Amino acid sequence: MDARQKAMFDYCIAFGDDSLTLGHRLSEWCSNGPFLEEDLALTNVALDFIGRARMFYAHAAEVEGEGRDEDDYAYLRDCREYRNFLLHELPNGDFAFTMARQLMVDVFDVGFFGQLAGSKDPDLAAIGAKALKESRYHLRRSEDWIRRLGDGTDESHRRVQDAFEQLWGYAAELFEMPAAEQHLADAGIAVDRAALKPGWTATMQNVLQEATLEVPAGGWSIGGGRDGMHTEHLGYLLAEMQFLQRAYPGLTW
């Protein structure tokens, strides 16, 4: 692959990894939801994310052109090769933590996919358009939940406030652009994520205020996902996810 193709490959893999890790986390709620209707709804969101991962991986495979497929990417790469944002790999915590993280991701995704739908690369544009529809629905849900939890009981308010305090520093990474990605953005292919930050911040502030929550003071950030520098959580996530493929290599399932 030349430099441009490599940049494209890395781009698709990274967003595929974001989608897969978060989809996997959401799938952990199955049979554990606070009531049946919400259990079912969360699973729908998980399915959207994993479906999105498959689309990104499929495009990555085309660009790479070496005959690897989605399962090679998902099941045969170790942590240091995964490129997802740290926010997406964090364990679910309680329902407040899950929905707080989800809101942060959904606000970003609506902004991001809205732009990606205009990419000069037709495959990325198609993924963007589809993901935008899904993300709008996800955002409706997560906004509603943050309002209900923030302005619900004292306990729910405390839980969701704590969640945002713990999560806030993971947002910075969403808006950092590595050089290769910046070149792709300049070429009209990738989204300028840095430009999404003001919109994201404003939306988050609005929703939190409506939910009677305080916007965390911040002042700290943790990142490194796009460079394969992950939290300790990813290792466990992959160990569980990849077990069968690693224990019984090279088979068809």
Added chain:
Amino acid sequence: MTEKPLQADPRLATFEAKVANEERIEPKDWMPDAFRKTVLRQMSQHAHSEVIGMQPEGNWITRAPTLYRKIVLLAKIQDECGHGLYLYSAAETLGTSREEMVQALHEGKAKYASIFNYPSLTWADIGMIGWLVDGAAIVNQVSLQRTSYGPYARAMIRICKEESFHQRQGFDATMALARGSAEQKAMAQDALNRWWWPSLMMFGPHDSDSAHSGQSMKWKLKRESNDVLRQRFVDQTVPQAEFIGLKIPDPDLKWNEQRGSYDFGEIDWDEFHRVIAGNGPCNRQRLAHHVRAHENGQWVRDAMHAYEMKRKSRDAA
């Protein structure tokens, strides 16, 4: 409220005529108290089964070996959740509430299908549950599409439409193993050895030993006998196992030309009763999981209610 003696009640004749005519009994219709209690018990236990059934399969979501198997499994379990929802809705037409039914489950007053008290030990178990457990459920549910209580029959029709996908994905996953490496094939055979007899037990005791069967058949809640349904399941499944080269763990299994059906061995009724009585491998674990999820969700449900109350008073102001 005075209660007429059952035999003298003219409404009973109307009720029985509807049943005899294959007309559905609907929620607002008069029905004998025992009928209402039986239908409610049957529907709520069916609903509980769907929800508890999410657990043994949910156990392998995070370990599904390919992205395709992962999403198919998720979609399938989501359907089971939906089935629980349809059935709880149908049961609520009889004047109970979901909270009451869940309470009965937690207190051990309501049961759920014993099959889900077995553990899913390997990936092969997932295919087996789809192929055998859903296969058995389909035989039962197709029959129930003609059950006499309207909301139950309609829920069954909706469920049957979705259930066929469940069995097909289970068979497909099993077939992949049976046609795979020696280890995969052994994994599938081991899972079949463990799930075959519990699947046959899903159809319940011999009709001669069943306390509820007689009355349920009379009211057309139940349309066919346990043994008839069990035989139908065996006859349809044996050729499927033969097709993929897996061996049913029954030395007495034999084609009976005269009957046009398979003869098969006797179920271990001690095991059957033990598991129903609460001493299967996973009974306590399944219930504890359900209780935990419910209790962990209490603060969320409280928050929703508090928010709604605040919103209402804001709107009213």
Added chain:
Amino acid sequence: MKQQNLPLFEVFVRSKRGLDHRHVGSLHAEDPAQALEYARDVYLRRSEGVSIWVVRSSDITASQESDVEMFCDPMDDKPYRHATHFNLPKEVDNM
């Protein structure tokens, strides 16, 4: 404080343009907006519809079985309301 039940909502789905909404079941939610979203998740996974209505179950007024006699029977003796009642000569029996 033990939470009482979430309210029950009935769900109606229009499967295709030109058809009526049909009752498909019920679910629990705190308010109509949430009920609509859950209805989409529970009842529309296989693209079974283009439109959803949700109604609080407590808002539905239903006829009683005892009403059937006076609500419905008087309709039975007026067959002239049905097209099949009128036998027309074959040559013009296409209306």
